[in-house]
Amino acid sequence: xxxxxxxxxxxxxxxxxxxxxxxxxxxxxxxxxxxxxxxxxxxxxxxxxxxxxxxxxxxxxxxxxxxxxxxxxxxxxxxxxxxxxxxxxxxxxxxxxxxxxxxxxxxxxxxxxxxxxxxxxxxxxxxxxxxxxx
Numbered sequence: 371x372x373x374x375x376x377x378x379x380x381x382x383x384x385x386x387x388x389x390x391x392x393x394x395x396x397x398x399x400x401x402x403x404x405x406x407x408x409x410x411x412x413x414x415x416x417x418x419x420x421x422x423x424x425x426x427x428x429x430x431x432x433x434x435x436x437x438x439x440x441x442x443x444x445x446x447x448x449x450x451x452x453x454x455x456x457x458x459x460x461x462x463x464x465x466x467x468x469x470x471x472x473x474x475x476x477x478x479x480x481x482x483x484x485x486x487x488x489x490x491x492x493x494x495x496x497x498x499x500x501x502x503x504x
Contacts, residue, residue, distance in 0.1 A: 375394055
């Protein structure tokens with residue numbers, strides 16, 4: 371299930387897209403600890419160790435955090451409230467020991483961006499209300 375992270379990383383690196391390659395892995399780890407992943411690692415031990423070290427040593431910037439936030443705001447039907455996405459993911463993957471900490475981190479990232487933009491992120495995203503109450 372987490373193979374897409376390393377596959378995306380390799381694909382981007384082969385094309386010289388270093389930051390995009392980082393995002394392929396970092397978007398899953400708002401907490402920089404591989405043990406906070408809610409997915410299963412269907413990768414080799416070598417790939418797992420690479421990803422573990424990569425996550426620990428990555429320097430996240432606003433772009434990493436923005437992609438993490440956007441990933442948490444998106445459903446197949448469009449943007450939604452974070453809480454709806456939290457429930458959606460938890461129904462599909464179950465409760466993980468890091469679930470609450472992951473939610474807290476995403477809410478913290480949301481607050482940081484809202485301070486920077488001076489308004490609620492939801493006011494900028496079309497369809498939030500419609501998609502959140504389906």
